[in-house]
Amino acid sequence: MSANWETWLTAGLRILLIVAIALTVRWVVRRAITRLISRLNREDPENRRLTRSGLLLNSERRRQRSEAIGSVLRSAASVLILGTAGLMVLSEIGVQLGPLMASAGVAGVAIGFGARSLVQDVISGMFMLLEDQYGVGDTIDVGEATGTVLEIGLRVTTLRGDAGEVWYVRNGEIKRVGNLSQGWSTALVDVEVPADTDVEALKKMVAEVGAELSRVEPWHELLWEPVRYLGVESVSAESIMVKVAAKTQPGRGPEVERELRWRLKRALDEAGLANREPLPLVGQGGPRPAAAAPAEPAAAE
Numbered sequence: 001m002s003a004n005w006e007t008w009l010t011a012g013l014r015i016l017l018i019v020a021i022a023l024t025v026r027w028v029v030r031r032a033i034t035r036l037i038s039r040l041n042r043e044d045p046e047n048r049r050l051t052r053s054g055l056l057l058n059s060e061r062r063r064q065r066s067e068a069i070g071s072v073l074r075s076a077a078s079v080l081i082l083g084t085a086g087l088m089v090l091s092e093i094g095v096q097l098g099p100l101m102a103s104a105g106v107a108g109v110a111i112g113f114g115a116r117s118l119v120q121d122v123i124s125g126m127f128m129l130l131e132d133q134y135g136v137g138d139t140i141d142v143g144e145a146t147g148t149v150l151e152i153g154l155r156v157t158t159l160r161g162d163a164g165e166v167w168y169v170r171n172g173e174i175k176r177v178g179n180l181s182q183g184w185s186t187a188l189v190d191v192e193v194p195a196d197t198d199v200e201a202l203k204k205m206v207a208e209v210g211a212e213l214s215r216v217e218p219w220h221e222l223l224w225e226p227v228r229y230l231g232v233e234s235v236s237a238e239s240i241m242v243k244v245a246a247k248t249q250p251g252r253g254p255e256v257e258r259e260l261r262w263r264l265k266r267a268l269d270e271a272g273l274a275n276r277e278p279l280p281l282v283g284q285g286g287p288r289p290a291a292a293a294p295a296e297p298a299a300a301e
Helices: 002-041 059-093 098-114 116-131 199-213 253-271
Strands: 139-141 148-150 156-161 164-169 185-194 228-235 240-249
Touching: 002 059, 059 116, 116 148, 116 156, 185 199, 185 253, 199 228, 199 240, 199 253, 240 253
Parallel strands: none
Antiparallel strands: 139 148, 148 156, 156 164, 185 240, 228 240
């Protein structure tokens, strides 16, 4: 009888020791992860304008990304440590782990098969966060929806569309991502003028409009390069089309296009090119000379 009590007492002490060590290790690991995340979130006063491919990494983007990664690391550490401690406790009380592990494996396969879409969403979300494909405040195109990123979760990414709608996109369904806020954007404007316009004078006018735009606030900060005259895009009997481009801050291309288009229209009006009548055409589709009236038959004598 005393031997049994000694055995149970020894097993109980071992179990308590296992639980105490597991909880201590879990607390230490989670605290270390939390301190690491806090250090990543800390602002660097000497290098606040950190850029990645020309993208300003704001504090909210960095905070959410690091907190999501920290949450995954803390959860994984807890599952690993507590799971190992649980198996050790079961071994101490005499439970055969072989059949239990086999049953757990079968159950895990069944659960994984039933929740494969959820697992796919979580894994995709982890890789998106680790690779920093996009962040809070970025404007992205994920195929089915386009908008500004409001929140990034392990399972769902939340977007705000241009019309104010909120999109909840599962990470596992995102096959490709177009980030419109990384690097730089291009403002493209087509200018149509009459066919007899002096192209060299038009090129000079575009350069003057671009130089004026680059000196005015806030456009001088949005323009990363001078406005470029790309050349003649198309030619017809009535008009010619030239293309103008400007490299801008990421995501600011459309507003630069509108401002540049307005300034070019004003310059064309001042030059008398905007409201001119098209040149008369001779041939198909153009005015034709009036047909001569048929001669009257000679009067019968």
